[in-house]
Amino acid sequence: MPAGFTRDQIAAIAALAHLDLDAAEIDLFARQLGEILEYAEIVQQLDTTGVQPTSSVAGRHLTDRPDEVQPSIDREEALAAAPDAAVNAGFFRVPRVLG
Amino acid sequence: MSATIREVRDAVRSGARSATDVCADALARIEQANPTLNAFNTVVAERAMVRARAIDGDPHRWRGAALAGVPVALKDNLCTRGIRTTASSRMLEHYVPPYDATVVSRLEDAGAVIVGKTNCDEFAMGSSNENSAFGPVRNPWALDRIPGGTSGGSAAGVAAGLIPMALGSDTGGSIRQPAALCGVVGLKPTYGRVSRYGLIAHASSLDQIGPLARTVHDVAVTLGVLAGADSADATSAAEPVPDYTAALTGDVRDIRIGVPRALLEGIDGDVARATDAALDVLRSRGATLVNVDLPHARYATPVYYLVSTAEASSNLARYDGVRYGFRAKDEGPGTTDRGLRSMYARTRALGFGPEVKRRIMLGTYVLSAGYYDAYYLKAQQARTLILRDYDRAFEQVDVVPCGLGNGSRTLFRCT
Numbered sequence: 161m162p163a164g165f166t167r168d169q170i171a172a173i174a175a176l177a178h179l180d181l182d183a184a185e186i187d188l189f190a191r192q193l194g195e196i197l198e199y200a201e202i203v204q205q206l207d208t209t210g211v212q213p214t215s216s217v218a219g220r221h222l223t224d225r226p227d228e229v230q231p232s233i234d235r236e237e238a239l240a241a242a243p244d245a246a247v248n249a250g251f252f253r254v255p256r257v258l259g
Numbered sequence: 260m261s262a263t264i265r266e267v268r269d270a271v272r273s274g275a276r277s278a279t280d281v282c283a284d285a286l287a288r289i290e291q292a293n294p295t296l297n298a299f300n301t302v303v304a305e306r307a308m309v310r311a312r313a314i315d316g317d318p319h320r321w322r323g324a325a326l327a328g329v330p331v332a333l334k335d336n337l338c339t340r341g342i343r344t345t346a347s348s349r350m351l352e353h354y355v356p357p358y359d360a361t362v363v364s365r366l367e368d369a370g371a372v373i374v375g376k377t378n379c380d381e382f383a384m385g386s387s388n389e390n391s392a393f394g395p396v397r398n399p400w401a402l403d404r405i406p407g408g409t410s411g412g413s414a415a416g417v418a419a420g421l422i423p424m425a426l427g428s429d430t431g432g433s434i435r436q437p438a439a440l441c442g443v444v445g446l447k448p449t450y451g452r453v454s455r456y457g458l459i460a461h462a463s464s465l466d467q468i469g470p471l472a473r474t475v476h477d478v479a480v481t482l483g484v485l486a487g488a489d490s491a492d493a494t495s496a497a498e499p500v501p502d503y504t505a506a507l508t509g510d511v512r513d514i515r516i517g518v519p520r521a522l523l524e525g526i527d528g529d530v531a532r533a534t535d536a537a538l539d540v541l542r543s544r545g546a547t548l549v550n551v552d553l554p555h556a557r558y559a560t561p562v563y564y565l566v567s568t569a570e571a572s573s574n575l576a577r578y579d580g581v582r583y584g585f586r587a588k589d590e591g592p593g594t595t596d597r598g599l600r601s602m603y604a605r606t607r608a609l610g611f612g613p614e615v616k617r618r619i620m621l622g623t624y625v626l627s628a629g630y631y632d633a634y635y636l637k638a639q640q641a642r643t644l645i646l647r648d649y650d651r652a653f654e655q656v657d658v659v660p661c662g663l664g665n666g667s668r669t670l671f672r673c674t
Binding site (some may be wrong): 170173174176177178179180181185189192193196197199200202203204206208211212213214215216217218219220221222223225233234237238240241242243244252254255256257 | 354355356357358450451464488489490492493494495496497498555557558561562564565572576579580581582583584585586589597598599600601602603604605607608611613616617619620621623624627633634636637638639640641642643644646
């Protein structure tokens with residue numbers, strides 16, 4: 161496990177997270193992520209052989225419903241909060257994806 | 260005058276006070292106190308008065324309602340249709356949801372009068388309410404101290420007597436800790452007890468919505484209104500909802516209390532003394548005290564850092580400037596990258612505060628290829644071991660108490 165992070169590693173994580181970071185933030189997070197993971201190192205030392213992971217603590221819960229069409233939010237309402245909506249066409253408008 | 264839910268509801272039901280009067284009083288107190296406390300991000304005075312008048316205008320319909328005429332506040336990470344919901348973030352500074360959270364509908368169906376949205380740490384990440392994009396919340400007991408977080412605004416509002424009850428949310432203590440620091444009652448319900456539909460998600464396997472109020476009875480009444488299965492939340496429990504107030508007999512003779520001695524060892528002196536004093540009271544009233552061992556409890560905080568940040572990084576991926584919320588402006592011709600990905604990255608850089616970014620970064624790393632097994636999976640396995648400790652303890656005891664807080668944390672950091 162890494163004791164600390166390089167700038168390149170932080171930049172790679174930031175790219176995965178779609179986050180623009182400035183130079184000061186890159187240095188700050190390199191240090192802070194290193195510190196937190198050092199603290200969390202004790203988890204790595206636990207013997208978890210044969211232990212099932214717990215991803216949810218939901219007990220007896222609703223798992224499915226009848227396959228019937230239910231009402232949805234009205235499309236105009238859904239587009240109303242958008243930064244750039246093409247209301248008549250029914251789309252969210254975004255900067256170009258390709259090229 | 261700081262009334263309880265019971266007092267307000269009884270007064271409105273009997274006709275001793277009108278819902279309109281109660282609402283006007285609450286709004287006046289909020290207007291007076293909020294410039295100092297900063298507990299509210301949004302106050303909806305007109306909407307609240309309209310609602311209060313509607314309740315007064317149809318006494319027959321609302322007579323039996325559990326929260327008839329009771330003014331309440333909602334943490335600003337709960338979606339309210341037509342009312343700005345910000346999660347105390349620039350990312351959602353102007354966001355108005357097109358729907359109500361299930362808990363909001365249930366409160367209104369029970370006669371509650373929503374007066375506003377309370378300040379919190381941004382996206383419910385933090386523990387002091389210093390991470391809000393709209394300024395910190397002050398503790399009403401001492402204005403130079405934190406109220407705790409992330410439900411700091413709700414805790415401060417109830418403690419200051421502005422409203423009898425406010426909803427908060429709790430992922431890693433965010434109802435319980437501010438409730439303790441503000442001297443009010445706060446409940447994090449068992450996961451699945453209350454629907455999360457409409458709660459702006461932080462960590463989906465941990466988040467729960469719950470009440471803060473001045474008395475345990477008020478919390479019990481509110482939980483009874485909120486609890487129960489919801490088809491809009493597949494993780495909500497199918498368990499029936501009992502009458503929580505019926506359990507408040509004050510008789511503890513049949514209760515077995517499992518004291519986690521090892522866990523209490525590191526706790527601050529004053530908190531340890533207070534915990535012991537409370538246990539003595541329970542023992543003197545006939546409760547049985549037993550020592551229990553929770554050998555994996557010390558892994559809880561690091562496991563929380565790994566699991567909650569992983570889930571948060573996934574949940575906050577939706578804030579990308581496309582469908583709602585903030586979008587960074589195009590930097591104009593001459594910039595090299597004006598495409599979609601650049602827009603995502605600039606939007607998130609400007610929209611999120613530092614604590615949120617830090618958790619997204621950590622969570623992204625923990626889930627990334629090559630590290631998922633070592634961190635996230637391992638943490639979920641440790642989580643199983645922590646759970647098993649409690650399952651074993653609950654074979655012998657009914658409740659495991661814990662002191663909360665560390666004295667030095669109640670001071671503001673220098674800002």
